[in-house]
Amino acid sequence: MVKSTESESRKLLGRLREAMASDAEGQARLDRITQLIGDSMRTEVCSVYLFCDDDTLELCATEGLKPESVHQTRLRLGEGLVGRVAKTGKLVNTPDAPSAKGFRYMPETGEERFSSFLGIPVQRLGDTLGVLVVQSRDARVYSADEVYALEVVAMVIAEMTELGTFVGEGAALSPRHQQPVLMRGGTAQEGAAEGHVWLHEPRVVVSNPIADDPDAELVRLTGAVEELRVGVDRMLEMSKDGDKEALQVLETYRMFANSKGWMRRMEEDIARGLSAEAAVEKEQSQARARMGQVTDAYLRDRLADLDDLSNRLLRILTGQGVNTGAELPVDPILVARNIGPAELLEYGRSLRGIVLEEGSVGSHAAIVARALAIPLVIHAGQVTVEALNGDHIMVDGDQGVVHLRPGESVITAFRDKMAMQAKAQERYTSLLDKPAKTLDGVVVALHMNAGLMADLPSLESSGAEGVGLFRTELQFLVRNKMPRRSELVALYARVLDAAHGKRVVFRTLDIGSDKVLSYMKPNDEPNPAMGWRAIRVGLDKPGIMQMQIQSLMRAAKGRPLTIMFPFVAQFEEYKAARAAVMKSLTREIRLGRALPEKLEIGAMLETPSLAFAPQKFFDDVGFVSIGGNDLKQFFFAADRENERVRRRYDTLNVSFLGLIEQIVKRCATSGTPLSFCGEDAGRPIEAMCLAAIGIRTLSMRPASIGPVKSLLRRADLGAVRRIIDDARARGDQSVRPAVMEWLGQQG
Numbered sequence: 001m002v003k004s005t006e007s008e009s010r011k012l013l014g015r016l017r018e019a020m021a022s023d024a025e026g027q028a029r030l031d032r033i034t035q036l037i038g039d040s041m042r043t044e045v046c047s048v049y050l051f052c053d054d055d056t057l058e059l060c061a062t063e064g065l066k067p068e069s070v071h072q073t074r075l076r077l078g079e080g081l082v083g084r085v086a087k088t089g090k091l092v093n094t095p096d097a098p099s100a101k102g103f104r105y106m107p108e109t110g111e112e113r114f115s116s117f118l119g120i121p122v123q124r125l126g127d128t129l130g131v132l133v134v135q136s137r138d139a140r141v142y143s144a145d146e147v148y149a150l151e152v153v154a155m156v157i158a159e160m161t162e163l164g165t166f167v168g169e170g171a172a173l174s175p176r177h178q179q180p181v182l183m184r185g186g187t188a189q190e191g192a193a194e195g196h197v198w199l200h201e202p203r204v205v206v207s208n209p210i211a212d213d214p215d216a217e218l219v220r221l222t223g224a225v226e227e228l229r230v231g232v233d234r235m236l237e238m239s240k241d242g243d244k245e246a247l248q249v250l251e252t253y254r255m256f257a258n259s260k261g262w263m264r265r266m267e268e269d270i271a272r273g274l275s276a277e278a279a280v281e282k283e284q285s286q287a288r289a290r291m292g293q294v295t296d297a298y299l300r301d302r303l304a305d306l307d308d309l310s311n312r313l314l315r316i317l318t319g320q321g322v323n324t325g326a327e328l329p330v331d332p333i334l335v336a337r338n339i340g341p342a343e344l345l346e347y348g349r350s351l352r353g354i355v356l357e358e359g360s361v362g363s364h365a366a367i368v369a370r371a372l373a374i375p376l377v378i379h380a381g382q383v384t385v386e387a388l389n390g391d392h393i394m395v396d397g398d399q400g401v402v403h404l405r406p407g408e409s410v411i412t413a414f415r416d417k418m419a420m421q422a423k424a425q426e427r428y429t430s431l432l433d434k435p436a437k438t439l440d441g442v443v444v445a446l447h448m449n450a451g452l453m454a455d456l457p458s459l460e461s462s463g464a465e466g467v468g469l470f471r472t473e474l475q476f477l478v479r480n481k482m483p484r485r486s487e488l489v490a491l492y493a494r495v496l497d498a499a500h501g502k503r504v505v506f507r508t509l510d511i512g513s514d515k516v517l518s519y520m521k522p523n524d525e526p527n528p529a530m531g532w533r534a535i536r537v538g539l540d541k542p543g544i545m546q547m548q549i550q551s552l553m554r555a556a557k558g559r560p561l562t563i564m565f566p567f568v569a570q571f572e573e574y575k576a577a578r579a580a581v582m583k584s585l586t587r588e589i590r591l592g593r594a595l596p597e598k599l600e601i602g603a604m605l606e607t608p609s610l611a612f613a614p615q616k617f618f619d620d621v622g623f624v625s626i627g628g629n630d631l632k633q634f635f636f637a638a639d640r641e642n643e644r645v646r647r648r649y650d651t652l653n654v655s656f657l658g659l660i661e662q663i664v665k666r667c668a669t670s671g672t673p674l675s676f677c678g679e680d681a682g683r684p685i686e687a688m689c690l691a692a693i694g695i696r697t698l699s700m701r702p703a704s705i706g707p708v709k710s711l712l713r714r715a716d717l718g719a720v721r722r723i724i725d726d727a728r729a730r731g732d733q734s735v736r737p738a739v740m741e742w743l744g745q746q747g
Ligand code: PEP
Pocket: 469, 471, 510, 606, 626, 627, 628, 629, 630, 631, 677, 678, 679
């Protein structure tokens, strides 16, 4: 039976290929296909429904239903049996359609005469594009072989749809990849960008789904699988001494690559008329469909591994490689499921924007994107499925919105917004050499946050007075092995050179929490943000801390040096860290090396506990910098990485401002310099309120300096202070509404 179906489906596919190769117009091709299927399956009706928008299916061609219903009959997703197939992605095979659950009678088609119904989802890589239906008068259940043959045909139709085979004059439909799509995600770096899609991992296009020589296809498949196996073995060999988790993943890859079941299914697909790449893709599609259904995280990961492996196999078969920087389109916007910081750095500033399906605000990729000031939208739906290389795309990093293939009105509105931003930018540029002096004469020092060499040019272009926070861990994160001391010395020296005498506050390693070094043993902690991180790691692993401190001293080579310790929760930790610096200093003296001309040692105040430390701490510490991102998450017990609670509490909440004000007072009592370096420092309204309660130094991303300065120069801090005090006296939860209203009155 299988044999006869094999040759049947091969025959059918052979005829389909002729239809594909013909130069008939889109609609004519689709009509021919339904006719061919109807004939060879000896069934009275064959119809193709395709999505005309996200939740509407349109009858695009039919053999057997009334011709006038073509392009007239429409169904919503989930409506009728066809809608059910599209919604669930699962086939429906019933001898008595009118009694089946969800049946909806469509009089315009004349389908009431047909009893049996077989609907197969037209899918490509787990993405449903439409439904292929056969119906017949007699009440029959279609056999497993018929179902199989139709599944193969559905897949070919999916490929053809993707390739735009049905488009052209007399188009059967507007294919999905030509329609505008709006995606709402989250914002990870503000800014607007317009450009063209650059898929980090381009979709492989299978242009030859049908093959007439199964033996030749089998040889191609076997050869490609062999190449894949050799590649996986080579990777395993190379990672032998490496990370255990990476090894486990590779072991799984090897298991799949040698899986007899996987191979057998693909061989069967080829025997039924598919080309080698179409067979790989068919199995991949099915794995993806399963991936959408399993809830077990481990299983999902394994299916994802299989998905990745299939991609590799497709690349080998089609010769379509991974993107290389050389072929970037003009104004490239990177589109990816996710991306690592090192890969992102390789693209560097050539990118206009980034859109990710996954990612998080605090991820390393986001940190790099921010450092490079590239607008980044995360959690952007299925953007890698929707987008094709070269597509026109607009990224709104402020709203977390992505417009793919936008229509005219969106383009106009978006460009207006970009023009407004450019105008604002001009205004900021004109303020470059002016101080952030408020109307009532208070001068606020604006510094910038950095972490990569790539940030340093911004010191000049942003007008920052110095680097208020240099996140040294970024250099560790973007490598795959621990940097050597000599490398660190060279790097820190380059940073100081580039700063041309401006103050740079080097924060020692803040690893742990979300910042995991691939080359350090991972810690399985239930709450990493509150776990073994930052100074806790530094004090427990003095070797790394000493190496870093020593590198900084050698890089300073007689120049002033500022070192700051992250995440200090109590006085003792600061004392221990300071002692480590002193130890290094003594060593350098003993070795007769040049000492820093001036050495400042400070602490980041990121846990509420430090705000309540003995006054002696504030007397002793060289300076304090409030790490508002962490301080806020611990003050409100709201994870900064958790989209559900991240924005729940306002920075301008009176309780939080109360805490900041207390820190201001305690530092003032001791005469200790204080700054604020969390993200809020770069938000103009927040920055203005922080200044109003006494913060005199703010450190922020370079791009925020202009907007913050611009508002501060127009603000009367005394008046803002009164608004804040009144709001508190009234018992407001946040001072924001009162401040916004006042700003509105000021125009
Ligand atoms: C902070 O917590 O506010 C801070 C500046 O440090 P990071 O964002 O690197 O944790």
